[in-house]
Every structure is written in C-alpha cells, then in structure tokens.
Amino acid sequence: MIGLDFRLVQGAFTLDITAQLDRPITALFGPSGAGKTTVLDAVAGLRRPASGSILIGDRVVFDSERSVNVPARSRHVGYVAQDVALFPHMSVRRNVLYGRRKGQKLSLDTVTRMLEIEPLLDREVPQLSGGERQRVALARALMSAPELLLLDEPLAAVDVERRRRILPYIERVRDQMRVPIVYVTHDHAEAAQLADEVILLERGRIIGRER
Amino acid sequence: MLRAEIWEITGFTMATAALATLLMVPPGLFLAWLLARGRFHGRLIVDTAISLPLVMPPVATGLVLLAMVAPRGPVGRVLARAGIEVVFTWKAVVLAMAVMGLPLFVRTVRAGIEQVDRRYEAAAATLGAGPLRVFFTVTLPLARPAVLAGAVLGFARALGEFGATIMIAGSIPGATRTLAVAIYSFAETGRDGDAALLVAVSAAIAFVALAAANWISSRQGVQA
Numbered sequence: 001m002i003g004l005d006f007r008l009v010q011g012a013f014t015l016d017i018t019a020q021l022d023r024p025i026t027a028l029f030g031p032s033g034a035g036k037t038t039v040l041d042a043v044a045g046l047r048r049p050a051s052g053s054i055l056i057g058d059r060v061v062f063d064s065e066r067s068v069n070v071p072a073r074s075r076h077v078g079y080v081a082q083d084v085a086l087f088p089h090m091s092v093r094r095n096v097l098y099g100r101r102k103g104q105k106l107s108l109d110t111v112t113r114m115l116e117i118e119p120l121l122d123r124e125v126p127q128l129s130g131g132e133r134q135r136v137a138l139a140r141a142l143m144s145a146p147e148l149l150l151l152d153e154p155l156a157a158v159d160v161e162r163r164r165r166i167l168p169y170i171e172r173v174r175d176q177m178r179v180p181i182v183y184v185t186h187d188h189a190e191a192a193q194l195a196d197e198v199i200l201l202e203r204g205r206i207i208g209r210e211r
Numbered sequence: 212m213l214r215a216e217i218w219e220i221t222g223f224t225m226a227t228a229a230l231a232t233l234l235m236v237p238p239g240l241f242l243a244w245l246l247a248r249g250r251f252h253g254r255l256i257v258d259t260a261i262s263l264p265l266v267m268p269p270v271a272t273g274l275v276l277l278a279m280v281a282p283r284g285p286v287g288r289v290l291a292r293a294g295i296e297v298v299f300t301w302k303a304v305v306l307a308m309a310v311m312g313l314p315l316f317v318r319t320v321r322a323g324i325e326q327v328d329r330r331y332e333a334a335a336a337t338l339g340a341g342p343l344r345v346f347f348t349v350t351l352p353l354a355r356p357a358v359l360a361g362a363v364l365g366f367a368r369a370l371g372e373f374g375a376t377i378m379i380a381g382s383i384p385g386a387t388r389t390l391a392v393a394i395y396s397f398a399e400t401g402r403d404g405d406a407a408l409l410v411a412v413s414a415a416i417a418f419v420a421l422a423a424a425n426w427i428s429s430r431q432g433v434q435a
Contacts, residue, residue, distance in 0.1 A: 045337070071336070072333070073336045073338075073339050073341055077337060079337040081330060081333075085330040085334040087335075089352045144338045144339055
C-alpha cells in the first residue's frame with residue numbers, strides 16, 4: 001500500500017495529493033503539466049513536499065510533522081525516469097549491477113532473462129535503441145530490489161510498434177516480481193490497458209479515479 | 212651554464228609542480244563540488260576567497276602564507292612540533308605552487324561538474340548510492356575531462372610560480388630554486404645568457420602543458 005497525503009509547492013504550481021494506492025499497477029494519468037512526474041519525484045525522495053506524509057508499505061518515508069524525510073538512497077524505490085538516465089560512462093552490465101543490494105535474492109540472470117537483455121550486457125549505453133534503454137533501465141531498477149517501482153512514461157520515447165513489445169515486459173515484472181508499480185502516462189488507452197486503477201490528475205489535483 | 216644545472220633546475224621545478232598538483236586535487240575536488248552542488252550560506256564568500264590568489268599580488272599571498280607557516284605562525288607551530296620545517300625548503304615551494312594553482316583547478320573542475328546532468332546523480336541516489344558513491348562513480352567520471360584540464364592548468368600555473376615562492380622559499384640554489392626564481396636571480400646577477408636559456412625551457416614546458424589542456428578541452432567539449 002502506498003499512502004500519499006502531501007502538498008508540494010513549486011513556484012506558482014501547487015500539488016495537492018491525497019490517495020491510497022493498493023493495486024498492483026496504478027496509472028497516474030493526466031495532461032502534461034498536471035504534476036504526474038512531480039508525484040513520482042516526491043515518492044522517490046527527489047523533491048521535498050512542503051507538508052504532509054508519504055507511506056511506502058508500512059514505512060513512513062516522509063512526514064513533515066514528525067520531521068521524517070528518508071533520503072532517496074534509503075527509500076528502496078525503483079525509479080525509471082522518463083529520460084531513463086542510464087549512466088553513459090558505464091557498460092550495460094555495470095548499469096544493471098549499480099544498485100544491487102547486499103543479500104539480494106534476485107539474480108542478474110533472472111532479470112536479464114525476463115527482460116531479454118542478455119545480448120546487451122557488454123554493450124555501451126550510447127549504442128542502445130530507445131526500447132533497449134527502457135528495458136535496461138527497468139532491469140537496473142529491479143536489481144536494487146525495490147519495494148515500489150515508479151515508471152515515468154516508459155513508452156513515450158518509443159514508436160507504436162515498440163510499445164506493443166515493451167508492454168509485455170512490464171506485465172512480466174508485475175506478475176513475476178510482485179512489486180507494486182506506479183505508472184505515469186498521458187495516454188488513456190495505455191493507462192486503461194495496463195493499470196488496475198487509473199488516477200486522473202489535473203493541475204496538481206486528483207479529479208477522478210477509475211477501477 | 213652547466214648542462215647539469217639546467218637539468219637540475221628544470222627537474223626540481225617539474226617535480227615540485229607535480230607534487231603541488233597532487234596536493235591541490237583533494238581539496239580542489241571537494242571545493243569544486245561544494246561550489247557546483249552545495250547549497251549553503253556564505254557560498255559567495257567561499258567562491259571569492261578561493262579565487263583571491265588569482266587576482267591578489269602573488270607576493271601578498273606569499274606573505275600571508277609565510278605568516279601562517281612560519282615556525283611561530285598558527286600552522287607552522289603545529290608543524291614544528293611534528294618536526295616539520297616548511298619555510299625556505301622545497302616544501303614551501305610546493306605549498307606556494309599549490310595555493311597559486313588551486314583557483315584555476317577549482318574553477319575548471321567546478322564548471323565541469325556543473326555540466327554533469329543532475330538526473331544521473333538522482334538516478335544513482337534512487338539506486339541506493341550515498342553522496343560519496345554518487346560523487347566517485349557518477350559525478351567525477353562524467354566530469355573527468357574537466358578534472359584533467361584543471362590539473363594541467365594548475366600544473367602550468369605552478370611551473371611559473373614566482374611571487375609567493377620567493378616569499379616563503381627564497382632562492383636557494385639546489386634547494387628551492389625553481390625556473391622562475393632562477394631566471395630572476397640570473398638576470399639580476401648579470402647572467403643574461405643563462406636567464407634567456409631558462410626562459411626558453413620554461414616557454415617550451417608551458418607550451419606543451421597548455422596545448423595539452425586545450426587539447427583535452429577541445430576533444431571533450433569542456434570549457435577550461
């Protein structure tokens with residue numbers, strides 16, 4: 001369960017979010033500028049809300065009243081940002097292993113097989129296509145054994161043909177890893193296809209939920 | 212002038228400048244990171260203070276250093292207790308060179324760090340990396356061209372150091388005499404030919420060092 005109840009101010013923009021997310025895949029859906037990415041940044045610990053609280057499972061990672069603000073590195077959140085941000089100076093293998101946690105049960109083999117990136121492991125990042133980058137970023141996030149996976153427009157940078165090929169990977173992650181996923185998109189069809197619940201966001205507020 | 216003397220002066224200058232460059236790297240990296248990424252009060256003051264040696268008369272910087280590392284100075288007293296003597300030794304030469312080269316190193320590296328996309332650092336943080344690991348595995352490798360260019364510039368500046376060196380190290384043949392200091396001493400004592408020879412040596416070394424810095428910058432697109 002992900003508990004969101006916070007306000008975040010960013011210049012003239014205010015994000016005011018109250019929601020409990022308890023489905024395997026939740027989509028945050030809304031037009032650009034609605035604050036979707038800002039929600040993910042706040043959950044990941046990259047942006048600090050002005051007030052409120054954020055819960056991941058049974059862990060309080062942010063609570064302004066109790067002065068709790070767990071740093072991003074300790075939140076155990078896998079975040080695949082829209083730009084993916086694979087480290088350009090490392091091979092694919094080093095990228096994928098970067099966040100591997102000690103005592104991690106998940107093996108590199110399992111993840112690379114599931115996402116079909118074994119042939120890419122010894123390549124350099126600049127040689128990868130958009131779709132390959134998405135899978136490598138997904139693998140890198142999974143190897144850190146996250147308790148929650150945040151995906152920001154994972155299909156925005158790839159063409160329609162590749163979309164159809166990447167969606168099954170995300171479904172595999174849901175089915176095999178059992179990590180809850182919060183998925184940001186501005187495409188309603190995509191949201192409806194993948195998510196168990198769709199949260200509609202507009203100008204920093206939740207204006208509707210569909211299950 | 213004896214060929215051995217040229218070699219001795221040149222070798223001493225290169226060695227002390229290299230040591231000075233090594234000495235400026237750890238504090239220089241930290242300061243560059245602090246100025247590029249830190250958010251704290253008094254940033255402007257730190258920024259300005261680091262650059263002071265660039266614009267202050269080097270002899271003035273030398274005098275401040277002398278006051279600090281002299282046997283009765285605040286730093287010198289501690290060093291003296293440990294049996295370390297700085298003033299008028301090769302250590303003073305290295306210190307003067309490091310202090311004078313540091314601003315160039317910091318400015319270059321800082322510009323390089325500012326160009327590193329913060330999204331990579333954010334990604335590393337969400338993958339569990341603490342600030343030190345983020346710096347050494349992400350920020351520093353991505354800013355590497357700027358670090359190299361900064362080190363070469365700092366080294367080049369150290370090679371030519373004169374004002375601060377003469378204040379805290381003097382011009383002792385075979386002990387603290389660098390190229391710059393030797394040129395001055397020779398010219399002053401009428402050994403114009405020897406001075407000219409050392410000018411040629413300095414120019415050659417400086418040319419190579421600067422060309423190297425420019426080459427690194429142009430190849431990797433960093434502003435030095």
